[in-house]
Amino acid sequence: MKLLTFIENGRQRLGVKTGQGVVDVARALQAVPEAGVAQTVHEVIEGGQAAQAALEQYAAKVSAQGGEFLLDESKLTYGPCVPNPGKIICVGLNYRKHAEETGAKIPEYPILFNKFNNTVNAHGHDVPLPKVSSKVDYEAELVIVIGKTAKYVSKENALDYVFGYCNVNDVSARDLQLRTHQWLLGKSCDGFSPLGPYLVTADEVGNPNELAIRCIVNGEVRQNSNTADMIFHCDEIVSYISQHMTLSPGDIILTGTPEGVVLGLPEEKQVYLKDGDVVTIEIEKLGSLTNRFVAE
Template sequence: MKIAAFSVEADRHIGIVQNDGVIISLSALRETEFPACIKTFIERSEELRPLAEQLIGQHENEQARFTLSDVKILAPIPNPEKIICVGLNYMDHCKETGMEPPASPVIFSKYANAISGHNEAVKIPVNSNEVDFEAELAVVIGKEAKCVTEEEAMDFVFGYTILNDISARDQQFSDGQWARGKTADTFAPTGPFVVTHDEVGDPHNLDISLKLNGSLMQDSNTTQLIFTVPKIISFLSQSMTLKPGDIIATGTPPGVGMGRNPKIWLKKGDRMDVTIEKIGTLSNYVED
């Protein structure tokens, strides 16, 4: 199941994306059961997902059918309790940054102010001149997880989306810690959809790439992850309670701007397209 949050004029919806580019609005089919919020859908997924599958299979309401080109796709989860990121989680990315592969997951956070959606602007802060891109597979937690083992960790995954971990490198490294450089407004584009774990299958064998103005910059596969999705979930859950709708970004492959010679920094007018197999393409443009 591929779930999208979208708006049509002033109305917000959640819907199921079909293979033919049609999106069927659950909000329009059964407004009282389906609030226009994917996070709420996740929290009530045991109740709402079977109902959604039933409605999609038998719906005849043409007013609930939209084409993707006619709607505005929104950030799927604009208000997660937590956005947790894993740094240095691809071996080749460690090499291009000149850093040793970590012995355990390197964890940092972003905040909800950084969330932006598909086809929305990434805005360069007035106090940074070295803003970079990072294509990442993001895990969406489906139910509360505390002290779970690696063997049971995947039971707590609702699905996956894409996150572009935008980073102000000058701030990231001058501050001595990463918070300011990682969580400026618009620095966490996510989307365009949340795809359920059963549709994605194995998250450790997905092609992942990023194009900047049409030129391929990052091109890898999640087989290169140092720490797997269940390892990350188990590791985090030993310290913090993961909640439905929490987003975990699993790290970026090589090819980022800071690893190039000469370095490439984002500038006004740039366009980024992050594609992950079985999930889709997240596109954003850059503004000052």
């Protein structure tokens, strides 16, 4: 199932993508009432398998009926597919070829840092280029969305705690990121985590460690890899983090970026993002996330 958030009259609403269009869940429930159907992304996540199954069955039923609650996706204004993540945990240097291109040592343990909710952004929205940076870079990444409380989970069972996956552009102001040993400043500028367009449930994605991943800048493919190149795969990441902190439904984990970022180029060839650039992140089964970058 593909969930999305869209904005109507300034409010975020839950949509489910179907072959007939996007089901406006709240509007459908007014016309075709049914108990136990969640009306926000976070209600679905927190409701577990029962909430997911109820929504999927309901969306299939009402989409088959048709009606005004089926929307044309091309006319929607998207919201973040995970509107209010709890923790935003990021894994750095997690693709072997990316570590090699930046001259970094292959990490022995996952390198963890965090971002904040001010970075959350959506498909189709502008990303501001901060006045204080001249080196803003793109990073195509797979996001893990936690679906169940996880503490001390094994690698073998870790993916049972995942609700689904989505695209993110882990936008990075390299001059701010590398100013000190802590990366936080360069990662946490406003709008620096566009998420979407869809939150795709784990059952539809299958193995997250075998997904094609690309980044396209102004029509040019800059990153072209596969999640198989991860140093620490998704099950290892969830298990590792859960040994140190409790993961809760709605937490998201950004799993690192493959080779092809501007930072990995020789210095004389580095051309960072500028006003008007359009960046698309594509991950197999998850759709395409596109944003324009604009001078602040």
